[in-house]
Each structure stands twice: as C-alpha cells, then as structure tokens.
Amino acid sequence: MSGKQVMKQLLRFLFQFKLYLLLALACAILSVALNVYAPLLIGDILDAITSKPLSTTFQLLCYLVVVYLLYSLFQWGMMYFSNKIAFSSSCVLRKQLYEKLSHLPISFYDTNPRGDLISRFVNDIDYISDGFLQGLSTMMSGVTTIVLAIVFMININWIMSIIVILSAPFTYIVASFITKRSQQYFRKNANALGSLNGFSEEMLSGMKTIKAYHYEESANHTFQEMNQTLYEAGVKSQFYGSLANPSTRFVTNFTYALTGAAGAFLALQSMITIGNISSFLMYANLFSKPFTEITGVMTQLQTAMASARRIFTILDMEEERDSGTTFFTPTKGSIEFSHVSFGYDKHKLLMKDINLCIPAGEKVAIVGKTGAGKTTLVNLLLRFYEINQGHIYVDGVDIEQMSKDDLRRSFGVVLQDTYLFEGTIRDNIAYGKPEASDEEIIAAAKKSGAHEFIRRFTQGYDTVLHTNSNHLSSGQKQLLSLTRVLLMNPKILILDEATSNMDTMSEQHVNQAMELLMEGKTSFVIAHRLSTILDADKILVMEHGDIIETGNHEELMKKQGAYYTLFNSQFTS
Numbered sequence: 001m002s003g004k005q006v007m008k009q010l011l012r013f014l015f016q017f018k019l020y021l022l023l024a025l026a027c028a029i030l031s032v033a034l035n036v037y038a039p040l041l042i043g044d045i046l047d048a049i050t051s052k053p054l055s056t057t058f059q060l061l062c063y064l065v066v067v068y069l070l071y072s073l074f075q076w077g078m079m080y081f082s083n084k085i086a087f088s089s090s091c092v093l094r095k096q097l098y099e100k101l102s103h104l105p106i107s108f109y110d111t112n113p114r115g116d117l118i119s120r121f122v123n124d125i126d127y128i129s130d131g132f133l134q135g136l137s138t139m140m141s142g143v144t145t146i147v148l149a150i151v152f153m154i155n156i157n158w159i160m161s162i163i164v165i166l167s168a169p170f171t172y173i174v175a176s177f178i179t180k181r182s183q184q185y186f187r188k189n190a191n192a193l194g195s196l197n198g199f200s201e202e203m204l205s206g207m208k209t210i211k212a213y214h215y216e217e218s219a220n221h222t223f224q225e226m227n228q229t230l231y232e233a234g235v236k237s238q239f240y241g242s243l244a245n246p247s248t249r250f251v252t253n254f255t256y257a258l259t260g261a262a263g264a265f266l267a268l269q270s271m272i273t274i275g276n277i278s279s280f281l282m283y284a285n286l287f288s289k290p291f292t293e294i295t296g297v298m299t300q301l302q303t304a305m306a307s308a309r310r311i312f313t314i315l316d317m318e319e320e321r322d323s324g325t326t327f328f329t330p331t332k333g334s335i336e337f338s339h340v341s342f343g344y345d346k347h348k349l350l351m352k353d354i355n356l357c358i359p360a361g362e363k364v365a366i367v368g369k370t371g372a373g374k375t376t377l378v379n380l381l382l383r384f385y386e387i388n389q390g391h392i393y394v395d396g397v398d399i400e401q402m403s404k405d406d407l408r409r410s411f412g413v414v415l416q417d418t419y420l421f422e423g424t425i426r427d428n429i430a431y432g433k434p435e436a437s438d439e440e441i442i443a444a445a446k447k448s449g450a451h452e453f454i455r456r457f458t459q460g461y462d463t464v465l466h467t468n469s470n471h472l473s474s475g476q477k478q479l480l481s482l483t484r485v486l487l488m489n490p491k492i493l494i495l496d497e498a499t500s501n502m503d504t505m506s507e508q509h510v511n512q513a514m515e516l517l518m519e520g521k522t523s524f525v526i527a528h529r530l531s532t533i534l535d536a537d538k539i540l541v542m543e544h545g546d547i548i549e550t551g552n553h554e555e556l557m558k559k560q561g562a563y564y565t566l567f568n569s570q571f572t573s
C-alpha cells in the first residue's frame with residue numbers, strides 16, 4: 001500500500017465522524033480567531049496607554065479578558081471533539097479488525113503470527129488514535145492560525161508580512177526533507193514491534209518445550225536480535241523525527257529576528273507605530289508557531305500512518321469465500337468426494353482426483369503415516385480451505401452451496417488439542433448450543449462420563465476455566481470436549497486422535513464416551529493407534545495426499561498392502 005492509498009483510506013474512514021470533525025473544526029476556527037484577535041487588542045491597549053483616557057484602556061482590557069475566556073472555551077471544545085474522534089475511531093477500527101479477522105480464511109493464520117496480530121490490535125490502533133488526537137487538533141488550529149495571521153499581518157504592514165510569508169516555504173522544505181527520511185524508519189519500527197510481539201507470544205506459550213530442549217539460549221539470542229532491530233529502528237525514527245522541530249524552529253527564529261529589524265527600520269521612518277510592531281511580532285510568532293507544532297506532531301502522524309498501513313492491509317484482505325446461500329441442515333449425514341483436487345500451494349497439488357462415498361451412519365477411520373493428508377481431508381470437509389477442483393457433497397448437497405455456518409454446525413469436532421474458553425465448565429459445554437438448559441448439560445455430561453469429575457469440584461459446573469487451564473487433565477479436557485459435541489448432537493463427527501496422549505484409564509473413559517457419541521452418526525476418526533478402529537466400517541489408508549486403500553480391517557489385512565504393513569509395524573514393535 002502506497003502512502004497516498006493509506007491517506008485516502010484514512011480520510012474515507014474519518015468521513016464517518018464528519019459531525020465531530022465539523023464541530024472540532026468550528027471550535028478550532030473560533031478559538032484561533034480569538035487568539036489571533038488578541039494581539040490586535042494588546043497593540044490597541046499599548047497605544048491607548050499613551051494617547052487615550054484611562055477608561056478606554058480599562059474597557060479594552062475587559063474585552064481582552066472576555067476574548068481569552070472564550071478562547072479557552074473553544075480550545076476545550078476542540079480538544080473534546082478531537083478526543084471523541086480519536087477514541088471513536090480506535091473503537092470502530094478494533095471492531096472492524098476483529099470482525100475481519102473472524103472472516104479471514106484459516107490459511108491467513110498459517111502465515112501470520114498471533115503476536116503480530118495482537119500488536120496490530122493493541123499498539124497500532126493506539127498509535128493511530130494518538131496520532132489523530134495530536135495531529136488533528138494541531139492541524140486544524142494550525143491551518144486556521146496561519147490563514148488568520150496572514151490576514152491580520154497584511155492589515156498591519158504588508159512589507160513586513162512579505163518577509164514572514166516568504167519564510168514559510170523554507171520551513172516546509174526543511175520539515176518535508178526530514179519527514180521523508182524518517183518515514184521508512186517508522187514503518188520498520190511498527191513491523192519490528194509486531195515481529196517481536198509474535199516471537200514473544202510463541203516463546204511464552206511454548207515455554208515447556210523451550211526448557212525441555214534447552215532452547216533458552218537460542219531463543220534468548222533470537223529475542224535479543226529482534227529487540228536490537230526494534231531498538232535501532234526506534235532510535236533512527238526518533239532521531240529523524242526529533243530533528244524536524246528544532247530545524248524548523250531555527251528557520252522561524254531567524255525570520256523573527258529579520259522581521260524585528262525591518263519593523264525597527266520602518267518605525268524610524270514613522271511608517272508604523274510601536275503598538276503595531278508589537279502586534280505584528282505577535283502575529284509573526286503566531287504564524288510561525290503552527291509550522292513548528294505541525295512538524296512536532298509529524299513524528300506521531302508518521303507512526304500513525306505506518307500503523308494505519310498495517311491495519312488497512314488486513315482490512316483490505318479477501319475474506320473467506322462463502323458463496324453458499326442454501327439453508328440446509330443435514331438429516332442423514334452421507335458424504336461424497338467427487339474428483340477432488342487440492343493443494344495448500346495452488347501450484348502444488350497435495351490431493352489429486354479424490355473420489356469417496358460414505359453412506360450415512362458409517363464409522364470411517366482415516367489412517368496413514370504422519371503428513372499423509374489425514375487432517376487435510378477433514379479440513380476440506382469443514383471448508384477450512386477451498387478445494388481446487390471437484391465437489392464435496394453432504395446429503396447430496398454441494399458444500400459450496402451451503403453457508404459455512406450451516407455446514408460447520410452440522411459437524412461435531414473433537415480435536416487432539418482440546419481448546420477451553422474463558423468461562424465456567426457450563427459455558428464450555430454449552431459453547432455449541434448456548435440455549436441448552438442445565439438439565440440438558442448435566443444429562444450430556446452424565447452420558448460422556450464427565451459428570452463424575454465435574455461434581456468433585458467445589459463449584460461444580462460453575463467452576464471457572466481459563467484458556468490455558470491446568471486444573472484439568474488431558475482426559476478430562478477431552479471428556480468436556482466430547483460432552484460439548486454430545487450436547488450439540490450433530491449428524492457428522494470428526495474425532496482427531498482424541499486419545500493419543502492419555503493414560504489407559506482415561507483412554508477407556510474417553511473411548512466409551514466416543515462410542516456413545518458415534519452411535520447412529522457418520523463419523524471420521526483419525527487414529528494413530530490402529531487398535532481403536534478395528535470395528536470401523538471403512539478404513540481409508542492415505543499416503544502423500546492420496547487414498548491408496550479402502551476397506552474394513554479384515555479386507556485390508558487380506559490385501560497385505562499398505563494397511564497390513566502399517567498394522568503389523570504397530571503390533572510387532
């Protein structure tokens with residue numbers, strides 16, 4: 001995304017806050033007009049002291065007090081509305097980003113580290129809102145001050161005005177030269193911060209593995225390198241950013257001195273009064289101040305621009321395709337793969353021309369060496385990835401025509417890594433059916449065998465669980481996950497290596513629960529332990545993405561092919 005595109009999108013985004021923008025602008029204009037009017041009054045007061053009665057001076061002083069009071073009021077208004085824009089925009093952006101993230105395809109998460117995404121949510125949006133807050137108010141009052149100061153200056157003395165106005169392009173040239181140089185470092189800084197967040201998040205969640213493999217030193221080294229990159233980008237961006245203000249200040253101070261000298265010369269020629277010189281110098285100061293202030297907030301604006309680019313890049317991404325419109329709930333659960341081809345990389349197919357017919361109610365086991373494509377097959381069924389060619393039918397309906405919500409609701413999924421959400425045990429069980437009554441929840445837990453251990457917690461079903469909850473064993477987590485699916489009662493089940501990391505007792509419990517769950521349903525079981533799938537109606541043997549053998553246990557053993565070898569390798573080792 002080019003800088004112009006980011007700017008355009010930013011303006012389009014800001015347009016929704018047009019009312020607040022207008023109010024902030026109105027307050028800015030009024031407060032600046034009053035601030036610009038004040039020097040004129042001060043000049044008049046100075047002249048009145050020497051040439052007019054005391055009462056006139058007093059009256060002018062009263063005006064000045066009112067002018068400054070109103071100025072403060074409008075200044076407050078401008079800050080209030082700018083704040084409103086800044087906080088509303090960060091709230092809206094976070095909402096849009098969250099919605100977008102939940103609509104992006106799974107493949108997006110394969111390539112984007114979680115920590116980097118969190119950094120976009122937290123840091124980048126904060127930078128945008130800070131940039132708006134400072135930038136907007138400074139820009140609005142700055143531009144208005146410049147315009148009004150010019151008008152008043154010309155009104156006082158056009159010769160001196162020309163000197164002041166001619167200095168403006170120099171200030172601009174100096175500021176934009178520095179800005180251009182620093183922009184690239186601000187972008188690097190935002191990216192480095194995202195990467196560092198991503199790495200930290202991974203390291204903290206994988207601390208056990210890091211320690212087990214003595215990877216601490218190496219991880220520490222990588223972290224230090226990333227931290228150093230962030231430090232260097234930060235220092236460079238701040239170095240260039242902080243040059244802007246003093247450089248422009250130098251130009252404006254020089255002009256100020258020049259104007260003073262010109263004023264003194266004109267006063268000697270009686271072409272200007274002392275009061276007018278005093279007013280003019282105040283205007284010259286007012287005129288140059290916004291340039292310095294604007295370059296001062298450039299650093300924040302640039303950070304905001306770099307962050308906006310990172311946010312808009314995601315907001316512009318193509319969402320998960322959901323062409324399906326048919327309202328459909330499978331009542332039987334038959335599945336058909338017809339000439340399906342798929343590759344994670346569009347140019348490198350993993351699966352070629354897969355054909356498969358699973359009648360409703362069958363128990364299908366998917367076996368094969370690691371990396372054979374077992375998970376991929378179920379990923380396609382759930383439409384986590386789009387197939388390149390062919391069709392997948394559920395109860396005769398092409399899943400392309402079903403909405404993804406409908407499709408995924410018809411599946412009950414139990415994965416190897418059970419995911420628990422923040423909330424009570426009750427909430428976790430009812431996740432797929434929030435309207436379930438307590439009776440239904442308890443009945444499902446009794447059926448799965450989870451009720452026994454839930455009951456033992458002091459707070460029973462109200463026990464609060466956390467995402468990384470260590471209160472529960474892996475068997476208990478699996479039982480909760482199975483209870484969740486039992487409650488949903490879907491027509492089709494996907495059970496992914498659900499018992500592979502459990503002790504024998506827990507495995508028995510979970511197997512019983514699974515048998516119960518599978519009754520009368522079409523089920524896909526991905527199992528490494530072939531002993532658990534001997535009774536499957538159909539076993540699909542996969543290799544390099546292809547289904548190379550199909551049949552039940554007896555048929556495949558008789559064949560003495562890949563399944564036979566796999567089976568014997570497990571039972572003879």
Ligand SMILES: Nc1ncnc2c1ncn2[C@@H]1O[C@H](COP(=O)(O)OP(=O)(O)OP(=O)(O)O)[C@@H](O)[C@H]1O
Nearest residue numbers: 110344345350368369370371372373374375376377
């Ligand atoms: N998100 C992904 N992006 C790119 N390639 C992937 C992705 N997921 C899996 N693969 C590749 O696709 C192939 C099949 O992977 P898959 O996870 O389906 O195998 P699997 O049989 O389930 O393996 P395992 O038994 O180890 O879980 C592997 O070569 C794997 O490297």
